Amino acid sequence: MADTEYLYELWDSDGLGTYKILRHPITRRTPRRIFFTYPGGRRASVDRQRIEAAGVIHHGNARRRLHLTPPPTPTHRKAPMTTAPPAQPCTDPRHTGRIRAQLGCTGPDPAEAAEAHVNGTDRRLDDAPPTGPRVLTEDEYSDAYGSAVSALGARSHNPGREAVRAALDAILDELGILPPPPGPETRPHGALAVEAADQARQAQTGPVTDSARHYAELLRAEPGKASADGHTGWECDAGASLLVGAETPGPGTLGTHHGTIYACAAHRTAAVDRITGAGYDADPQPAPPGHRWNPWPCGHVTAYDAAAAALTALTTAQPAPDPDGAGRDGGQHT
Structure with a gap:
């Protein structure tokens, strides 16, 4: 029995540079297409002439890079984020009243500003003159x-x-x-x-x-x-x-x-x-x-x-x- 052929994909498993090579079994070749399956059994195909000419091709909406041969694995890793992004509790509308006092926030309360905006919009709608029905020409x-x-x-x-x-x-x-x-x-x-x-x-x-x-x-x-x-x-x-x-x-x-x-x-x-x-x-x-x-x-x-x-x-x-x-x-x- 002939050995199974694969298309290969380089996958960053944790987003920090821990790369793995995924293998997608090739099920059939035609003069124009190469058919294969993703994990889970989803079937797909790529342009045979393009991938054989370049050795790699982008596939699908996610633009997954598929290779004819196993690609080299990068050796560098991404530096993890060491500090959390600065919190902005004083501009979060959920931080109101007692929570704002505990956090030591100063300045206008965003929730009150949002409520004032809504109330002002309601007043403008109430004060707007009524519009009559449309009359065709x-x-x-x-x-x-x-x-x-x-x-x-x-x-x-x-x-x-x-x-x-x-x-x-x-x-x-x-x-x-x-x-x-x-x-x-x-x-x-x-x-x-x-x-x-x-x-x-x-x-x-x-x-x-x-x-x-x-x-x-x-x-x-x-x-x-x-x-x-x-x-x-x-x-x-x-x-x-x-x-x-x-x-x-x-x-x-x-x-x-x-x-x-x-x-x-x-x-x-x-x-x-x-x-x-x-x-x-x-x-x-x-x-x-x-x-x-x-x-x-x-x-x-x-x-x-x-x-x-x-x-x-x-x-x-x-x-x-x-x-x-x-x-x-x-x-x-x-």
């Missing part, structure tokens, strides 16, 4: 609204704009944060910011990537159990900056989300007309940030109707009301 509310839409956008029964705003306001109320006050127009708070954000976000929509276009085609070819995908039929190479929802009232107060047409700004009217012509309420919303930076192709349709009625309705062009050809679907082709 229109821009902050718009960002929070967009995040809420993004979080709810993947759900099969997505509530409409008013339901999202009500849920957002409830969360803000729990956090003690107030929405922005109503503006000069008699519209709900945040409405101006949401509408302004619509235009800004549409302008920032990126191009449709080949992977997004391929994924959309894959979804249209392989319908899922809870949803199915299709296309409106219009030709457009732009990315979708809008998510136009198809909604109906009930059951309950939130209503039912039947599907979404992903549309660019130029096809917003066409998507709204396609949805309302099919008998649904249209709910155009700005696409969340992730949909704008890596947008869906304009005209893609996702429907959440087990009977496929919504998919058929949203992918079928409605008759143009204008005999001159200015119909919404046809007139919006790009």
Whole structure:
């Protein structure tokens, strides 16, 4: 049987220069690593090329020096500390009252100074004017609204704009944060910011990537159990900056989300007309940030109707009301 090989470590056993050499058995060698065990059976490994080139290597967070051969043992020892560090009883907050008198301490009592500091802090806090609840700006509310839409956008029964705003306001109320006050127009708070954000976000929509276009085609070819995908039929190479929802009232107060047409700004009217012509309420919303930076192709349709009625309705062009050809679907082709 071959003799056991070791990695060696020089260890100061008492911190004063009483050195010992620890041996760590080598268990396996590979072209790149040397595997060994520490006392107690903990397994580890080091870079073989580095330790064979230098003869020593640092290992682990403790930077332990491991050697291929037993290192020389230092002959000098560290001088032990002969005197204890000077005590400072008069600055130790634990040395108060009778103990300070026994020690002959003079000057202010550290414990009393600490108590005075705490009392002064309490008084400053008591005297501080009360702070009111934080009120969001229109821009902050718009960002929070967009995040809420993004979080709810993947759900099969997505509530409409008013339901999202009500849920957002409830969360803000729990956090003690107030929405922005109503503006000069008699519209709900945040409405101006949401509408302004619509235009800004549409302008920032990126191009449709080949992977997004391929994924959309894959979804249209392989319908899922809870949803199915299709296309409106219009030709457009732009990315979708809008998510136009198809909604109906009930059951309950939130209503039912039947599907979404992903549309660019130029096809917003066409998507709204396609949805309302099919008998649904249209709910155009700005696409969340992730949909704008890596947008869906304009005209893609996702429907959440087990009977496929919504998919058929949203992918079928409605008759143009204008005999001159200015119909919404046809007139919006790009």
